Amino acid sequence: MSKNLSRCSGIPPSTQAALRCAGYETINDLASASAETLSKELGIAIADAQNLIHATQTPKTVPMTQSAASLAKVNVFACKWPPVNKVLGGGLPRSHILEISGPPGSFKESLACDFARTFVEVNEEVVFVDMQNMTSPHAISRLLESTASAKTLVYYRRVHALPDLFIFLHNLNSEVRQKTGLVVLNSLPFVFQSHPDLSPSKKNAILGSIRQILLEICVTKSLTVIITSQMATKILHSDGSPATFDSGSKAVMVPQLGTNYLPSGRSFRLIIAPQSRRSGYPAFTFQRHVLY
Numbered sequence: 001m002s003k004n005l006s007r008c009s010g011i012p013p014s015t016q017a018a019l020r021c022a023g024y025e026t027i028n029d030l031a032s033a034s035a036e037t038l039s040k041e042l043g044i045a046i047a048d049a050q051n052l053i054h055a056t057q058t059p060k061t062v063p064m065t066q067s068a069a070s071l072a073k074v075n076v077f078a079c080k081w082p083p084v085n086k087v088l089g090g091g092l093p094r095s096h097i098l099e100i101s102g103p104p105g106s107f108k109e110s111l112a113c114d115f116a117r118t119f120v121e122v123n124e125e126v127v128f129v130d131m132q133n134m135t136s137p138h139a140i141s142r143l144l145e146s147t148a149s150a151k152t153l154v155y156y157r158r159v160h161a162l163p164d165l166f167i168f169l170h171n172l173n174s175e176v177r178q179k180t181g182l183v184v185l186n187s188l189p190f191v192f193q194s195h196p197d198l199s200p201s202k203k204n205a206i207l208g209s210i211r212q213i214l215l216e217i218c219v220t221k222s223l224t225v226i227i228t229s230q231m232a233t234k235i236l237h238s239d240g241s242p243a244t245f246d247s248g249s250k251a252v253m254v255p256q257l258g259t260n261y262l263p264s265g266r267s268f269r270l271i272i273a274p275q276s277r278r279s280g281y282p283a284f285t286f287q288r289h290v291l292y
Helices: 013-022 027-031 035-042 046-056 082-087 108-120 137-143 162-175 200-221
Strands: 097-101 125-130 154-158 180-186 224-229 231-236 250-255 267-274 280-287
Touching (some): 013 035, 035 046, 200 224
């Protein structure tokens, strides 16, 4: 009989959450997995994958009392909106990335700030990067006014150009403080809109670089990242294949930046679909390989 994966001192909380998301439920599930495979599927370093295999193959360190699913609840941050927590499986795991998309007027920034509140309440710092002047320091303070330590734990920064974003991200890994737990990248697609002449190949290369940077800071610094994104119109043929405005028969709204910049196995995509100015519902997709 296969034994459940359980709490082990050799498995960090972020890897515990990634195991559940990747479908590993028992020790036998890991028995035939190589370190290279686990590194790719979980988004962790080869050395961490090797330590994981060693920990689960050492019986005296593995009490068989708790399932891998329950381990995902360790270091999980829940917001005040129950439907959001539900689609996230209870909340946002530490060291993961959450992209929040929606049309104008949806509560993307409010939701990001509410997750920021959960980090501040456990005395962790939040870096809020605004790329479109959509959320001022005063607005953030107002959203977090019930949290006494918000003024000392939330750092606000404006980044309006793509080169400035790269400088910020490249420096983040070396400059992040020990208490920093969350980075909010507000209106990330906006910095790409300021470069309309950017070729598709160059844009994909930039998105690939962003993916690598986000993965590195999540794994090495245990940072959680929340990204807010605008929506774009995607034209499709009746069979669902891509089309143009002239040949298409239907249109759907999708996050502007596509999927190339989100690390597989460590990212969530949440789309806010408002029904009115005061109500709506969240749609959810776990980022693995193909989303649409």
